Amino acid sequence: MTDFGKITSGxxxxxxxxxxxxxxxxxxxxxxxxxxxxxxxGKYYSHMPDLVLKPNNSKQISxxxxxxxxxxxxxxxxxxxxxxxxxxxxxxxGIVICLERMNRILEIDKTDLVAVVEPGVVTNxxxxxxxxxxxxxxxxxxxxxxxxxxxxxxxNAGGSKVIxxxxxxxxxxxxxxxxxxxxxxxxxxKRRKDSSGYDIKHLLVGSEGTLGIFTKIFLNxxxxxxxxxxxxxxxxxxxxxxxxVSTLIIESKVLPTAIEYIDHLSIILGSKYNNIELPxxxxxxxxxxxxxxxxxxxxxxxxxxxxxxxxxxxxxLDVFVADNRTNSEKIWRVRRNWLEALKFFDPxxxxxxxxxxxxxxxxxxxxxxxISKEYNVDIPIAGHAADGNLHPAPMKPQNISIPEWKVISxxxxxxxAIKAAELGGAVSGEHGIGFIKKELLRKTKNLQYKIMKSIKxxxxxxxxxxxxxxx
Amino acid sequence: MTDFGKITSGxxxxxxxxxxxxxxxxxxxxxxxxxxxxxxxGKYYSHMPDLVLKPNNSKQISxxxxxxxxxxxxxxxxxxxxxxxxxxxxxxxGIVICLERMNRILEIDKTDLVAVVEPGVVTNxxxxxxxxxxxxxxxxxxxxxxxxxxxxxxxNAGGSKVIxxxxxxxxxxxxxxxxxxxxxxxxxxKRRKDSSGYDIKHLLVGSEGTLGIFTKIFLNxxxxxxxxxxxxxxxxxxxxxxxxVSTLIIESKVLPTAIEYIDHLSIILGSKYNNIELPxxxxxxxxxxxxxxxxxxxxxxxxxxxxxxxxxxxxxLDVFVADNRTNSEKIWRVRRNWLEALKFFDPxxxxxxxxxxxxxxxxxxxxxxxISKEYNVDIPIAGHAADGNLHPAPMKPQNISIPEWKVISxxxxxxxAIKAAELGGAVSGEHGIGFIKKELLRKTKNLQYKIMKSIKxxxxxxxxxxxxxxx
Numbered sequence: 001m002t003d004f005g006k007i008t009s010g011x012x013x014x015x016x017x018x019x020x021x022x023x024x025x026x027x028x029x030x031x032x033x034x035x036x037x038x039x040x041x042g043k044y045y046s047h048m049p050d051l052v053l054k055p056n057n058s059k060q061i062s063x064x065x066x067x068x069x070x071x072x073x074x075x076x077x078x079x080x081x082x083x084x085x086x087x088x089x090x091x092x093x094g095i096v097i098c099l100e101r102m103n104r105i106l107e108i109d110k111t112d113l114v115a116v117v118e119p120g121v122v123t124n125x126x127x128x129x130x131x132x133x134x135x136x137x138x139x140x141x142x143x144x145x146x147x148x149x150x151x152x153x154x155x156n157a158g159g160s161k162v163i164x165x166x167x168x169x170x171x172x173x174x175x176x177x178x179x180x181x182x183x184x185x186x187x188x189x190k191r192r193k194d195s196s197g198y199d200i201k202h203l204l205v206g207s208e209g210t211l212g213i214f215t216k217i218f219l220n221x222x223x224x225x226x227x228x229x230x231x232x233x234x235x236x237x238x239x240x241x242x243x244x245v246s247t248l249i250i251e252s253k254v255l256p257t258a259i260e261y262i263d264h265l266s267i268i269l270g271s272k273y274n275n276i277e278l279p280x281x282x283x284x285x286x287x288x289x290x291x292x293x294x295x296x297x298x299x300x301x302x303x304x305x306x307x308x309x310x311x312x313x314x315x316x317l318d319v320f321v322a323d324n325r326t327n328s329e330k331i332w333r334v335r336r337n338w339l340e341a342l343k344f345f346d347p348x349x350x351x352x353x354x355x356x357x358x359x360x361x362x363x364x365x366x367x368x369x370x371i372s373k374e375y376n377v378d379i380p381i382a383g384h385a386a387d388g389n390l391h392p393a394p395m396k397p398q399n400i401s402i403p404e405w406k407v408i409s410x411x412x413x414x415x416x417a418i419k420a421a422e423l424g425g426a427v428s429g430e431h432g433i434g435f436i437k438k439e440l441l442r443k444t445k446n447l448q449y450k451i452m453k454s455i456k457x458x459x460x461x462x463x464x465x466x467x468x469x470x471x
Numbered sequence: 472m473t474d475f476g477k478i479t480s481g482x483x484x485x486x487x488x489x490x491x492x493x494x495x496x497x498x499x500x501x502x503x504x505x506x507x508x509x510x511x512x513g514k515y516y517s518h519m520p521d522l523v524l525k526p527n528n529s530k531q532i533s534x535x536x537x538x539x540x541x542x543x544x545x546x547x548x549x550x551x552x553x554x555x556x557x558x559x560x561x562x563x564x565g566i567v568i569c570l571e572r573m574n575r576i577l578e579i580d581k582t583d584l585v586a587v588v589e590p591g592v593v594t595n596x597x598x599x600x601x602x603x604x605x606x607x608x609x610x611x612x613x614x615x616x617x618x619x620x621x622x623x624x625x626x627n628a629g630g631s632k633v634i635x636x637x638x639x640x641x642x643x644x645x646x647x648x649x650x651x652x653x654x655x656x657x658x659x660x661k662r663r664k665d666s667s668g669y670d671i672k673h674l675l676v677g678s679e680g681t682l683g684i685f686t687k688i689f690l691n692x693x694x695x696x697x698x699x700x701x702x703x704x705x706x707x708x709x710x711x712x713x714x715x716v717s718t719l720i721i722e723s724k725v726l727p728t729a730i731e732y733i734d735h736l737s738i739i740l741g742s743k744y745n746n747i748e749l750p751x752x753x754x755x756x757x758x759x760x761x762x763x764x765x766x767x768x769x770x771x772x773x774x775x776x777x778x779x780x781x782x783x784x785x786x787x788l789d790v791f792v793a794d795n796r797t798n799s800e801k802i803w804r805v806r807r808n809w810l811e812a813l814k815f816f817d818p819x820x821x822x823x824x825x826x827x828x829x830x831x832x833x834x835x836x837x838x839x840x841x842i843s844k845e846y847n848v849d850i851p852i853a854g855h856a857a858d859g860n861l862h863p864a865p866m867k868p869q870n871i872s873i874p875e876w877k878v879i880s881x882x883x884x885x886x887x888a889i890k891a892a893e894l895g896g897a898v899s900g901e902h903g904i905g906f907i908k909k910e911l912l913r914k915t916k917n918l919q920y921k922i923m924k925s926i927k928x929x930x931x932x933x934x935x936x937x938x939x940x941x942x
Contacts, residue, residue: 042617075585109830110717110721111717111829111830112717112828112829112830113717113720114828134721135721155666156665156666156670157666158664158666162664163661163663166641167664167666168674169670170637170641179922184920185918185919185922187919189828189895190830190895191826191827191828191858191859191895191896191897191900192633192634192826192828192829192857192858192859192860193629193633193638193826193855193858193859193860193897193900193901194627194826194897194899194900195626195627195629195638195824195897195899195900195901195903195904196679196897196899196903196904196908196915196916197672197674197677197901197904197912197916197919197920197923197928197941198648198674198677198678198896198922198923198927198941199627199640199676199677200919200922200923202640202670202673202674202676202901203669203670203673203674205670205673206666206668206669206670207669222720222726223720223721223723223724223725223726224724225724226724243719244480246581246582246583246584249584249693250605250606250694250696252582252694253694253695253696253697254694254765254766254828255693255694291861293769295724295725295773299766299770302766353666354665355662355664355665356662357583357585357660357661357662357663358582358583358584358663359580359582359583359661376771384664386663387663387664388583388662388664389663389664424660424661424662425662426662426664426665426666426667427667428665428666428667429662429664429665429666430664430666431666432666433667433668435664437667441667441668444667445668447654447656448656448668449660449668450673451650451656451669451671451930452668452669452671454929455669455926455929456669458925458926458929459922459925470668470669
């Protein structure tokens with residue numbers, strides 16, 4: 001562990017001169033507290049920063065980092081604070097660099113088909129602005145309405161459209177970052193290809209703020225798809241639902257935009273919370289929500305007829321087609337509000353985030369059921385079936401105290417994550433390691449971990465950049 | 472520079488015991504010579520290995536590497552030898568590890584939609600095997616008929632389908648590699664997502680054998696597209712051709728599979744070599760070759776009618792549609808045989824490989840024209856217009872001697888590459904750095920280079936793994 005330096009009043013004055021008074025928060029406990037945690041279990045996992053800075057540009061960030069590096073003061077970069085692994089919790093106090101002021105969409109380049117944005121842009125704001133130009137940004141984490149693009153890149157966020165478009169990293173053409181020594185370096189840019197040396201850009205994607213702070217991001221844009229259709233497909237059992245995922249992809253002959261999975265208990269709680277009723281909600285063991293995009297209604301019809309037949313022939317209880325916005329919204333609301341619904345019934349519900357090869361979904365679901373029985377704890381599951389990325393969410397039984405539950409729920413999620421790794425998966429599919437899954441990472445990627453760590457030590461020898469995360 | 476160790480007769484005996492006699496080539500000068508160069512300028516750039524080994528599995532490679540690391544003997548991994556940057560030339564002698572025996576397609580997994588292959592599989596063999604199952608592997612370097620998958624991954628090879636599908640790295644879900652210390656480690660696998668720590672897999676992609684030897688590669692598969700249509704579109708000028716690329720993408724509303732660029736001189740030489748005549752070949756300053764994929768003829772028709780109209784309205788001399796294999800083949804032959812055609816007329820022609828943002832293509836083409844005049848040298852250009860990846864190929868004038876030409880052509884390509892970097896591009900788009908572009912890399916990515924180098928030193932402290940490449 002690094003022996004961190006202290007933030008003196010002299011340093012605070014320097015930051016005030018650099019950023020202006022309003023961009024420097026300190027001493028005000030209530031104001032600081034807003035930057036002490038993220039969406040990963042609120043009060044469970046929080047730590048107060050000594051100082052919050054709100055820089056406006058990369059030059060300011062570079063200056064801050066240079067000072068912090070010299071004085072060995074820990075820096076925690078923070079986007080929207082919507083992370084689910086504790087990545088933006090300032091574990092060792094020090095400085096939180098909040099990127100909310102760097103929220104400019106710098107350019108939507110219709111010739112090169114690239115958007116250039118600052119890290120603090122809300123993902124959905126970008127999606128909308130891009131759509132206005134007739135183009136499309138395909139990044140779509142479930143937190144799209146709140147999360148920042150910078151955070152999406154820092155965790156290599158996924159979402160429901162990964163099967164067709166890849167996760168956030170697939171869209172990143174370039175990153176400008178401030179490295180732990182304060183250097184501002186751009187990796188990649190508007191060019192669409194680059195075989196000139198190691199791909200450092202992809203090393204930064206998913207590095208969760210441990211290698212530097214992103215200050216500019218270049219994102220790939222594509223033509224806007226014309227229309228989409230959503231299918232809601234109940235199955236009697238999980239196995240029937242899941243065994244259909246890959247036949248679905250092959251049969252439909254085009255990649256679906258999404259194949260989402262949501263289990264019986266999630267449906268029950270979700271429909272209660274959303275105050276809607278879904279067909280077959282009592283009988284169905286699991287639902288798939290499937291989305292296709294196409295140029296026109298005709299194309300979509302031919303797809304969903306082909307797919308629908310295939311599904312009905314292999315165990316679907318029915319196939320509900322939503323080809324207008326209202327019906328689509330009804331289907332997606334339950335999936336998108338899934339975590340909110342669970343939190344409504346249990347504020348202490350944590351979210352797992354395992355990934356396995358698609359074919360192993362039935363095995364991991366079975367394992368979760370066993371764990372559920374063993375601990376006598378309900379564990380609803382939703383997730384991205386097409387990518388094998390599932391979110392099991394153990395719900396606190398009434399008779400267990402909150403401190404006990406923290407221990408038990410962590411144990412449950414750890415056992416599921418380790419099982420996922422044993423099945424050829426990994427302990428995080430899209431949320432990242434943060435500090436919550438550090439031990440799991442070490443356990444399941446021991447050899448790989450050593451290489452990651454050596455890169456971290458190399459680039460951030462003073463360990464000032466988001467210390468305590470990933471490693 | 473590392474002080475490399477010598478290969479003793481004792482070491483050779485050890486390798487014979489390990490691999491069997493037939494897998495160990497030494498002393499036989501003629502046999503060794505086959506492993507002394509790649510497609511980057513033959514005799515210009517060659518160096519004899521002391522020893523060629525042909526291992527059969529990762530365990531054997533691990534043993535070889537452990538011995539080499541202990542004795543500090545340089546290792547040069549080699550695939551098909553089809554590289555264009557000298558990446559598989561054994562610059563310091565030592566051992567060439569030839570991967571031609573590791574050519575098994577281990578699995579085509581139709582449930583997880585993943586192909587697992589050894590590095591020595593010829594790319595086209597994989598494409599065909601995958602197609603037989605109703606699926607599709609979207610990697611398609613122009614050398615698809617000869618190059619190995621391992622080499623594609625090592626250079627992050629591009630090709631003509633990058634605009635729609637991304638370059639080779641986009642398809643790689645996992646890599647098993649033998650690292651310079653002999654450890655066999657798998658990064659990624661059949662899972663489609665992973666936010667668990669740094670993305671080392673992407674660091675290996677494009678590392679040109681300097682960080683380890685790939686022994687197993689996991690590739691993403693997708694549904695096979697139904698049909699395709701090819702358009703041949705002559706334009707009076709380069710500017711007219713290029714200014715159409717992004718409108719083309721936006722207008723067609725779907726991503727084309729390819730938008731290839733080929734200039735007047737290339738067409739003239741190509742049609743002579745292929746003994747065919749292309750429409751407008753005297754008047755046209757440049758051609759675009761455009762490909763779309765779709766589920767059926769109708770879908771394709773609606774695309775090419777829309778696109779065709781847009782092109783005719785913005786300067787195309789005509790739009791020729793090939794929707795059957797014979798006509799398609801006629802169009803593509805000139806593009807695919809481009810380099811062979813040039814080599815037929817000038818065996819000393821080197822191939823540049825610059826990448827720029829698409830909008831900068833006219834600027835770089837103009838610059839190449841200036842250079843062409845300044846040196847009084849013909850420089851035909853072909854390339855992947857949609858990605859801004861161009862291959863200028865200076866042709867030796869009769870009156871310049873071969874040694875002089877080596878110096879002059881290198882100077883010409885260097886100046887073009889540096890100009891590309893100044894325009895927001897890079898010195899290699901898809902061929903890699905090898906040893907031919909080392910200086911260019913250092914010049915154009917100075918800050919990034921330091922980080923790359925520190926990673927190299929960290930993972931390969933004895934500098935045994937493809938020394939002299941990239942760095």
